[in-house]
Amino acid sequence: MLTDSFGRALDYLRVSVTDRCNLRCVYCMPEEGVQWKPHDNVLKFEEITRLCRVMVALGIRKVRVTGGEPLVRRGVASFIKELKAIPGIEKVTLTTNGFLLGAYLSEAAALSPASFPDGVNISLDALDGERFKRISRTEGTLPGDILPHIESLLEKRIQVKVNCVPVQGFNEEEIVPLAELARDREIAVRFIELMPLGSAAGFRPITGDEVAALLEKAYGALVPFTGVEGSGPAVYFSLPGFKGKIGFINPVSHGFCKTCNRLRLTSEGQLKPCLSDSYAVDLRALLRGGASDGEITVAVKEAVSKKPKYHTLSPVYGASPEETGKRHTDGMFGIGG
Numbered sequence: 001m002l003t004d005s006f007g008r009a010l011d012y013l014r015v016s017v018t019d020r021c022n023l024r025c026v027y028c029m030p031e032e033g034v035q036w037k038p039h040d041n042v043l044k045f046e047e048i049t050r051l052c053r054v055m056v057a058l059g060i061r062k063v064r065v066t067g068g069e070p071l072v073r074r075g076v077a078s079f080i081k082e083l084k085a086i087p088g089i090e091k092v093t094l095t096t097n098g099f100l101l102g103a104y105l106s107e108a109a110a111l112s113p114a115s116f117p118d119g120v121n122i123s124l125d126a127l128d129g130e131r132f133k134r135i136s137r138t139e140g141t142l143p144g145d146i147l148p149h150i151e152s153l154l155e156k157r158i159q160v161k162v163n164c165v166p167v168q169g170f171n172e173e174e175i176v177p178l179a180e181l182a183r184d185r186e187i188a189v190r191f192i193e194l195m196p197l198g199s200a201a202g203f204r205p206i207t208g209d210e211v212a213a214l215l216e217k218a219y220g221a222l223v224p225f226t227g228v229e230g231s232g233p234a235v236y237f238s239l240p241g242f243k244g245k246i247g248f249i250n251p252v253s254h255g256f257c258k259t260c261n262r263l264r265l266t267s268e269g270q271l272k273p274c275l276s277d278s279y280a281v282d283l284r285a286l287l288r289g290g291a292s293d294g295e296i297t298v299a300v301k302e303a304v305s306k307k308p309k310y311h312t313l314s315p316v317y318g319a320s321p322e323e324t325g326k327r328h329t330d331g332m333f334g335i336g337g
Helices: 045-058 076-084 101-111 130-134 148-154 174-180 198-202 208-219 283-288 293-305
Strands: 012-017 060-064 093-097 119-123 160-164 188-192 222-223 235-238 245-249 262-265 270-272
Touching: 012 045, 045 076, 045 283, 045 293, 060 076, 076 093, 076 101, 101 148, 119 148, 148 160, 160 174, 160 245, 174 188, 174 208, 174 270, 174 283, 208 245, 270 283, 283 293
Parallel strands: 012 060, 012 262, 060 093, 093 119, 119 160, 160 188, 188 245
Antiparallel strands: 222 235, 235 245, 262 270
């Protein structure tokens, strides 16, 4: 078992396969855009698979494939198939904005049933076309295009979760309509507090408690629910008359570091033990320098030993103003969403 210095068992790895994305969401990328990482700097799928094998031997059991937008990279279906074939991995899931899901599902169907993930998280911050364009800074993509893909996933018995990041001035009016997606579908609609990472630090969050108050005003009392399977920190609730569930991920106002079970591998091969900390171990350099699996194992354990007790994204764990204002310059697109 992979355990950090505070006794937390780490069994969940988030793997970013690219920093590139077909959207330009305001809380993820700066308005002027970013310079993409050179292709040679990005790990090959074979390199990621090798690292996953090493970490599975240490205790990793669940892997989430992320980006950027992972589906802009060719070959993700085959990659997921390879991950699911690794002995010891119990679950492989995918996070996507959903707009490329149609092509991916067709490719996976033609390749093998093992190319489908066990679950898909779809990032969707608005259903209204104009609000969506404003928050995503993208023309020609409409949120309604994603809904048929949700139905396709459900038909294949793939677990679906819809993730929304509420941002003041952008999508307050979308919170209730997005929750409505769970009324007649057995999905989870989750609201994730905006974290002050990169360009997101310039926007004002809507707390999980504020979202909950809006939903209770619209639909009735939220009733705690513990039956939604997941690898992360979401807390789930039922609403009267809803087939699906509502989830909250509140890292800034409440925090969940005491039960954190994850590591993050960036597309450039940096292994990060904490989202809010700049510390990382360069596994790409080891891979391309001819390191053995044993040497990589030592490096992974070193990273785990440096995992901090708490994040410094807010004062919720007692971080000082100086701590909360530094070391958070990287955007989610570069870290791995």
